[in-house]
Amino acid sequence: MNLETLKLYCDVVRLRSFSRGAAANSVSQSAASQAIQQLEAELDAALLDRSRRPLLATEQGRAFDEACRALLQGFEKARADLAAARERVEGTVRVAAIYSVGLHDMSRHMQPFMSAYPQARVLLECLHPHKVVEAVLNDEADVGILSYPAPTRALTVLPLRMEPMVLVAHPAHRLARRRSVAPAELQGEKFVAFDRDLAIRKAIDRALKQHDVKVEVVMEFDNVETIKQAIGINAGVSILPRPTVLNESGMRTLAVTPLGLPGLVRPIGIIRRRGRRLTPVVARFIEQLQKPVDGTP
């Protein structure tokens, strides 16, 4: 039972002729005759009264004709919706990023991207690191941006940049005026740390341990913003990626000091589902992310 046959039937009824209906569907009169005989056989119904000229649909035939028109219209609508959806999705990039990258960095990339590709649509969602991975795995995001990206069977990683880590303290803190601070000077310092299950916490702990430095962890948070607030009330110092405190550094609301730990960096990377073909728009977006941006040396 195919839709072309139904369309043919509707045309034959509408045009009151096999010949004209066949012509309207670019097939021979014979094909039309056979197709509709088969249709009638499958439905076990006499749809057309051929004993009168011009031919006429029977009562059942008229009812079926109306139903067919509705059906064909519905199918065309579905097809059109599909085409519309394709256009929309092709021009869309869904980005999942961790808070600290999304808030500070993405806006700088998005502006030139949007002006370069005005027809494109970027959906940016800021999530916890674990949720970023999940979003990419579940195909809710085309790309994910996060720190300490790890490739797995299902995910590929494109390294984006290394963010140097710096000491962040309240402007009134004793280490605030220093041009640089050695790791050993943090010994016994009150420290606002990341949650223990985050990769950045493990990296910082490892670096401090290498220099035999022990700090006094007074608070633990899962994101940069809250840590900065804690430092703002002088609850302790912390070690954070420099780009995340650029604003506060410029406004002198927080003191930022280089640390003698050259190996301590936060790697930022892009993750994507393995084996996913890149749509053009997603490819351009990734290119944009890999360009250096003014103000981020």
Added chain:
Amino acid sequence: MNLETLKLYCDVVRLRSFSRGAAANSVSQSAASQAIQQLEAELDAALLDRSRRPLLATEQGRAFDEACRALLQGFEKARADLAAARERVEGTVRVAAIYSVGLHDMSRHMQPFMSAYPQARVLLECLHPHKVVEAVLNDEADVGILSYPAPTRALTVLPLRMEPMVLVAHPAHRLARRRSVAPAELQGEKFVAFDRDLAIRKAIDRALKQHDVKVEVVMEFDNVETIKQAIGINAGVSILPRPTVLNESGMRTLAVTPLGLPGLVRPIGIIRRRGRRLTPVVARFIEQLQKPVDGTP
């Protein structure tokens, strides 16, 4: 684009598996795979995400799936309506009859028919003779019943019976008490006649002329009932088919007398569209009409 493929697609989406979808449609997994690849190619859309197990419909795929379900449901409804209509029509006989037969005769046939076939439906319409022919030609009636039926290219005739014609007069008329009347006795009589374009009028005129009888036509009508009313006010006498005056004869409201005109009869017949196959119910109905009925010798 055929409906089986759409159903297959819906099943694959529903069961989240090509193999199970194929099984549900009694085809091989290979056929399912090929059919849906072709479907995607025709629609130029990625409906399924095969890179994850179990497979999942894409966003577009889900939308199309819903549309397909609606479509398939609509088609099944149309098919069901068709089957229902067939059942209903198969049990229906549409009868068009002239007044004089329909009113007096049909009810006697319909009662035994209805009790023999309780599931059948009889639609009786009483019309002018010309309209009866028209109704059968236009497929508005399955059978037509009328007098002086004439076969044409489009119509076949089944003779039903011959109705003897009798003299009908007001009970007070001078010929009312007679046991029989000879044609010659009608010479110069006031006469209530049928319209000139009716076959029965021509038959009566011909019979009278054969016996060199001339009557004085005082009124002309196109149906028996009106003629009987005219006789009822003693406007004149008339010659009518005996069955049409059975009631009045019994009730003595009109006087009915045999005429010495054995050749003067009104033939009643059934007409049908030539080449129309008989549905069982129509065949049974015609059989019923051909049976003699009590009270109609």
Added chain:
DNA sequence: ATCATCGCATTAGACTTGCTAATAGTGCTA
């Protein structure tokens, strides 16, 4: 990390379907 397993894609060949062209049959009209 590696391998076994499950499930989809692909291929080739048999089969079925659907089409065209030619011809026969039928309703309509002058």
Added chain:
DNA sequence: TAGCACTATTAGCAAGTCTAATGCGATGAT
């Protein structure tokens, strides 16, 4: 009643569709 216009039928051919066998990739357990 003859001719015309249209549909049904038939045979042969091209194309599509199916199955069985095999290849390939994802998933999960050891």
